[in-house]
Amino acid sequence: MQIYSISLNEGKMKKYICKRLGIAVLMLLGVTMIIFAIIRLQPGNPFLMMVQFDTDPAFMEQKLQEIGYYDPLPIQYGKWLLRALHFDLGYSIQYNAPVANLIADRFGNTLLLALTSFAISTVIAIGIGVLSALYPNSIMDRIMTLLAFIGVSIPVFFFGLLMIKVLGYDLKLLPFSGIETIGKHYEGMARAKDIAKHLVLPALTSALTQTASLVRYTRASLLETVSEDYIKTAMAKGLTRKQAIIRHGMKNAKLAIITVLCNRIPDLLSGALIVETIFVWPGIGMLNYQAILKQDYPMIMGITLMIAVIVIICNLAADLLYSAADPRIRCEE
Amino acid sequence: MEKLIEIKNLSVTFHDLAGTLHAITDLSYHINKGEILGVIGESGSGKSVTSKAIMGFLNPSCVTGEILYKGKDLTKMKEKEICKLRGSKISLVFQEPMTALNPVMTIGKQLEEILVIHKIGNKADNHKKIIDTLHLMNIADPEAMMLKYPFELSGGLRQRIMIAMAVLCEPDLIIADEPTTALDVTTQMEILKLLKKVTSVMGCSVLLITHDLGVIAECADRVVVMYRGRKMEECSMKDVFENAVHPYTLGLIKSRPSNFNGRYYTIEGSVESNYGEAKGCLFQKRCDFCTEICKTKIPKEKIISEDHVVSCWRCESSEGDMAE
Amino acid sequence: MKKRKNEEVLLSAGQIAKKKFFQNKMAVLGLIVIILFVILSVFAPLFTKLDPNQTDLLNIRGCPNAEHILGTDDLGRDIFTRLLYGGRISIAVGVISMALQLAIGVTVGTLAGYFGGILDKIVMRIVDVIMCFPFFVIAIALASVLGGSMTNLVLIIGMLMWPGIARIVRSQVLVIKENEFIMGARALGLNWLEIIFSHVLPNIASSVLVASTLSVASGILMEATLSFLGLGVNPPDPSWGNMLVAAQSMSVLKNQWWMWIPAGTAVVLMVLAVNFFGDGLRDALDAKSKISAGD
Numbered sequence: 043m044q045i046y047s048i049s050l051n052e053g054k055m056k057k058y059i060c061k062r063l064g065i066a067v068l069m070l071l072g073v074t075m076i077i078f079a080i081i082r083l084q085p086g087n088p089f090l091m092m093v094q095f096d097t098d099p100a101f102m103e104q105k106l107q108e109i110g111y112y113d114p115l116p117i118q119y120g121k122w123l124l125r126a127l128h129f130d131l132g133y134s135i136q137y138n139a140p141v142a143n144l145i146a147d148r149f150g151n152t153l154l155l156a157l158t159s160f161a162i163s164t165v166i167a168i169g170i171g172v173l174s175a176l177y178p179n180s181i182m183d184r185i186m187t188l189l190a191f192i193g194v195s196i197p198v199f200f201f202g203l204l205m206i207k208v209l210g211y212d213l214k215l216l217p218f219s220g221i222e223t224i225g226k227h228y229e230g231m232a233r234a235k236d237i238a239k240h241l242v243l244p245a246l247t248s249a250l251t252q253t254a255s256l257v258r259y260t261r262a263s264l265l266e267t268v269s270e271d272y273i274k275t276a277m278a279k280g281l282t283r284k285q286a287i288i289r290h291g292m293k294n295a296k297l298a299i300i301t302v303l304c305n306r307i308p309d310l311l312s313g314a315l316i317v318e319t320i321f322v323w324p325g326i327g328m329l330n331y332q333a334i335l336k337q338d339y340p341m342i343m344g345i346t347l348m349i350a351v352i353v354i355i356c357n358l359a360a361d362l363l364y365s366a367a368d369p370r371i372r373c374e375e
Numbered sequence: 376m377e378k379l380i381e382i383k384n385l386s387v388t389f390h391d392l393a394g395t396l397h398a399i400t401d402l403s404y405h406i407n408k409g410e411i412l413g414v415i416g417e418s419g420s421g422k423s424v425t426s427k428a429i430m431g432f433l434n435p436s437c438v439t440g441e442i443l444y445k446g447k448d449l450t451k452m453k454e455k456e457i458c459k460l461r462g463s464k465i466s467l468v469f470q471e472p473m474t475a476l477n478p479v480m481t482i483g484k485q486l487e488e489i490l491v492i493h494k495i496g497n498k499a500d501n502h503k504k505i506i507d508t509l510h511l512m513n514i515a516d517p518e519a520m521m522l523k524y525p526f527e528l529s530g531g532l533r534q535r536i537m538i539a540m541a542v543l544c545e546p547d548l549i550i551a552d553e554p555t556t557a558l559d560v561t562t563q564m565e566i567l568k569l570l571k572k573v574t575s576v577m578g579c580s581v582l583l584i585t586h587d588l589g590v591i592a593e594c595a596d597r598v599v600v601m602y603r604g605r606k607m608e609e610c611s612m613k614d615v616f617e618n619a620v621h622p623y624t625l626g627l628i629k630s631r632p633s634n635f636n637g638r639y640y641t642i643e644g645s646v647e648s649n650y651g652e653a654k655g656c657l658f659q660k661r662c663d664f665c666t667e668i669c670k671t672k673i674p675k676e677k678i679i680s681e682d683h684v685v686s687c688w689r690c691e692s693s694e695g696d697m698a699e
Numbered sequence: 700m701k702k703r704k705n706e707e708v709l710l711s712a713g714q715i716a717k718k719k720f721f722q723n724k725m726a727v728l729g730l731i732v733i734i735l736f737v738i739l740s741v742f743a744p745l746f747t748k749l750d751p752n753q754t755d756l757l758n759i760r761g762c763p764n765a766e767h768i769l770g771t772d773d774l775g776r777d778i779f780t781r782l783l784y785g786g787r788i789s790i791a792v793g794v795i796s797m798a799l800q801l802a803i804g805v806t807v808g809t810l811a812g813y814f815g816g817i818l819d820k821i822v823m824r825i826v827d828v829i830m831c832f833p834f835f836v837i838a839i840a841l842a843s844v845l846g847g848s849m850t851n852l853v854l855i856i857g858m859l860m861w862p863g864i865a866r867i868v869r870s871q872v873l874v875i876k877e878n879e880f881i882m883g884a885r886a887l888g889l890n891w892l893e894i895i896f897s898h899v900l901p902n903i904a905s906s907v908l909v910a911s912t913l914s915v916a917s918g919i920l921m922e923a924t925l926s927f928l929g930l931g932v933n934p935p936d937p938s939w940g941n942m943l944v945a946a947q948s949m950s951v952l953k954n955q956w957w958m959w960i961p962a963g964t965a966v967v968l969m970v971l972a973v974n975f976f977g978d979g980l981r982d983a984l985d986a987k988s989k990i991s992a993g994d
Contacts, residue, residue, distance in 0.1 A: 080844055191971060195916070196970075197927075199924055200923070200943065200966065203959070207952055270474065271474040272476055274432075274475070275475045280460075280461040280489070280492045283454075290480075294478070308832070309833045315833075316924060334840055334843045337843075342840065367479070
């Protein structure tokens with residue numbers, strides 16, 4: 043049955059996707075240009091750190107000319123963009139290694155942390171949201187709301203520090219630094235277990251704020267759905283309130299929730315910068331932070347580009363998913 | 376005629392910060408099998424609350440009195456019990472067709488659902504039944520309609536789908552709560568004709584709630600006039616226009632634009648809210664015939680003739696007060 | 700409040716909102732805590748006789764005692780005093796950045812929503828671009844380029860967060876624009892400036908009010924995080940955020956809880972209070988939510 047509707051609108055869908063892609067690319071360019079300008083406008087010459095301090099200044103000047111350090115900004119940007127398209131993101135000033143490789147090494151760690159905390163927060167938040175919609179103003183609902191409030195009011199790093207102190211130091215339950223225990227070289231299952239243990243605290247910390255704000259969102263959108271007219275119609279058909287909410291309400295609420303979830307992914311993948319720094323988790327976030335402190339331009343640009351691409355892909359995915367799920371958008375545009 | 380639904384001394388009270396709201400007070404009437412009963416009243420008259428009470432949507436603590444259906448009291452039923460009746464024996468058509476359907480489900484699925492909920496027939500039979508019902512609704516090409524989404528339909532079409540949904544399980548009673556208010560005039564006529572057709576074809580009763588006398592004139596068999604939560608008059612269709620007794624009913628009839636004779640007639644004053652206890656007749660401030668007793672005592676129901684009762688001090692019946 | 704004979708009570712919209720608000724216990728509690736914190740910070744000299752920057756190198760990392768209720772920090776400064784004075788800065792950052800966000804966001808959102816067309820399209824693109832990036836990534840980059848200071852902090856938070864307000868305002872304005880009373884106003888001959896000020900703005904006031912309250916909360920959170928990372932308020936000026944820098948040292952984290960937990964708790968309590976207050980405000984101003992009366 044659905045095929046009938048879709049085939050009529052395939053042409054429209056294609057146009058819609060192309061339009062969105064076009065806008066996405068433009069935004070990508072715009073953002074990278076802005077970041078490029080901001081970073082380049084920083085005073086100071088980071089290359090000084092890369093060379094021995096008794097190097098001949100004239101030689102340095104010559105080298106800088108060669109690299110293109112004195113080129114006008116737009117040309118620098120253009121050159122960088124061209125190289126980036128070939129996945130060449132330059133050399134990190136700190137590590138003296140290709141930026142692309144450094145990012146690739148760490149990406150897996152960030153992905154692990156991100157997926158774990160995403161999974162935890164999504165499951166809990168949707169669960170609580172549904173329960174709140176089914177039993178509004180019950181005691182459980184009020185407690186959950188209170189906890190959600192507290193969750194969004196705690197700075198992530200403070201919660202992380204508390205976790206480290208209480209669960210790490212005082213109770214000595216879990217490790218809180220790095221991804222593996224230093225000095226021990228585990229293999230296979232033992233290694234996986236070790237990493238898992240190190241994962242717990244950072245994942246929980248990262249999941250906390252996410253869950254809290256997501257809960258408020260799912261709860262609000264489900265409550266709103268619940269008061270819609272078609273829920274009354276569903277009840278008039280003979281469904282109990284709970285059935286009506288689950289069968290009809292969820293269908294509609296999931297649209298809003300999908301968009302929200304898609305929009306959370308960039309946050310996660312940008313390395314949950316703060317969580318990684320506190321727990322010394324070797325991911326993109328920590329790399330980013332160090333790069334900024336040390337003015338490692340190529341690294342900053344490389345990571346920013348990656349984040350920009352991810353963000354734009356996620357927005358596009360959210361739009362497409364939403365239009366696929368909501369027939370109104372699919373058939374109209 | 377056999378009584379399908381009997382409402383006895385129904386009172387619905389809501390409590391909010393502004394006080395105690397008496398939405399319905401001491402309401403009694405009945406709906407016969409196979410008839411279209413029109414309930415007419417302005418906003419604040421409590422007519423929609425009646426439909427909610429019958430369907431069991433109200434908090435039981437707000438409701439006193441009885442609503443009898445086949446001997447059982449609907450107000451005392453548990454949710455599971457009344458869910459069995461909703462949609463299958465007593466169904467509801469809402470006022471606002473634009474928002475009453477789930478926007479992300481096809482029409483076909485939404486219609487199927489009601490048969491599935493009440494476990495009627497198998498998939499093939501149900502499909503045929505839905506197509507037949509859509510034909511009954513004068514919908515061209517029912518097969519195509521099944522695949523469409525609500526937003527693709529006009530208001531009139533959506534309302535017809537709502538009626539189709541109400542009729543699918545062959546209910547005993549259809550409650551139509553202002554079914555034509557949100558539609559334009561020509562569409563109104565079609566929907567009313569449809570309701571009449573449905574009654575005659577399926578033999579079900581219709582409780583038609585409206586504020587529009589024209590709608591009542593078009594299809595009702597009997598009429599109940601409500602004002603601020605109380606019943607003012609109950610009589611047959613013919614009696615309403617020819618022998619109405621209650622000043623409010625008379626005022627409504629005079630206010631029709633077709634009674635224009637130089638000026639449009641309006642009932643003086645405006646509807647007051649129903650907070651707090653009432654003293655005397657609720658219509659006293661707007662009544663041309665108000666007397667001293669009207670201001671102090673609530674009028675009792677008086678029988679004018681068979682099938683015609685009125686709550687007004689103005690009329691004296693030869694039989695005296697009703698024994699309820 | 701007008702009363703009529705049979706117990707009927709007529710309330711104005713403002714009175715209804717007030718009644719709803721004060722029924723919400725958490726919101727009222729939030730308001731009390733906010734007022735408390737503001738009084739403690741603004742009138743800090745009344746509550747502590749010590750100087751926040753006065754060092755006492757003989758009394759480093761001292762435990763809480765009678766003289767120093769919350770102990771002393773790395774340089775022997777009294778933590779309680781620094782907490783009170785730090786409150787001034789942290790709360791100020793929250794409030795001033797909110798004002799900046801409002802100023803830009805409301806203006807941009809209203810104009811974009813009211814006039815539509817190309818202006819709207821360009822503005823919304825800018826809003827999208829700024830909004831789709833994780834705040835801290837850009838904020839940290841900017842802060843490291845511009846250097847840390849209270850002014851820069853306010854600027855960064857304000858400039859990165861105004862799109863949020865602009866979006867809310869714009870969507871409200873779009874709805875109001877379609878209302879008939881706007882057409883009526885134009886028919887009466889009002890020009891766009893008059894219409895915006897007398898008709899559009901009052902109607903978006905309640906959602907703007909709620910949004911600005913919540914932005915104060917996030918402003919305080921952001922100050923805390925950025926100062927903790929060394930990119931915000933600079934020492935020796937105290938702020939709740941930079942007091943937490945102490946926790947970066949392992950031994951302090953483990954042993955000297957008074958050096959960092961009070962500041963963090965202050966942030967949590969203040970933000971929590973503002974969030975409750977803002978949420979209560981939202982419920983009170985929402986025309987659809989009902990007043991309950993112990994049903």
